[in-house]
Amino acid sequence: MDGVVHVVTVLGDRISNNVKGTFANMTAEKWIRLIIIAGAYALLRPYIIKLGGKAQMKQHEDESAEAIRGTISPNELRGQKAMVRLPGEDSDSEDDDAQNGESSAADWGKKARRRQRLVIKKLIEAEEDRLRESKEEEEDKDIEEFLLKE
Numbered sequence: 577m578d579g580v581v582h583v584v585t586v587l588g589d590r591i592s593n594n595v596k597g598t599f600a601n602m603t604a605e606k607w608i609r610l611i612i613i614a615g616a617y618a619l620l621r622p623y624i625i626k627l628g629g630k631a632q633m634k635q636h637e638d639e640s641a642e643a644i645r646g647t648i649s650p651n652e653l654r655g656q657k658a659m660v661r662l663p664g665e666d667s668d669s670e671d672d673d674a675q676n677g678e679s680s681a682a683d684w685g686k687k688a689r690r691r692q693r694l695v696i697k698k699l700i701e702a703e704e705d706r707l708r709e710s711k712e713e714e715e716d717k718d719i720e721e722f723l724l725k726e
Contacts, residue, residue: 602610
């Protein structure tokens, strides 16, 4: 046990002597160099961390893309055919409803999205009409203001 205590005290003495000697023998040039290095580290550290984060994110995306390529879609597991889209074909065309005739469990979301889009479009058109009418009424009020003064 005495040997361990002796090693710890010797180690503590050496560390304190080395640190004191280092700071006691530093010239102005060495102090400036130390401050520049510490300041550069403090300024560049966030950018280096962001750069490392972007590289790591790209690596994770590449790994997930490789994992996705090798998987089978849930529809293929159920035995349903995967719908193939041609490059020039519009995915929201009204022809899909006429061609399919009846809906399957896999494509009900597309119809719901289309209905929601139509509802939103109607709401936007109604709001535009209301704004247009209010603007016309304001113009009429401006004209009335000049007509009523006699």
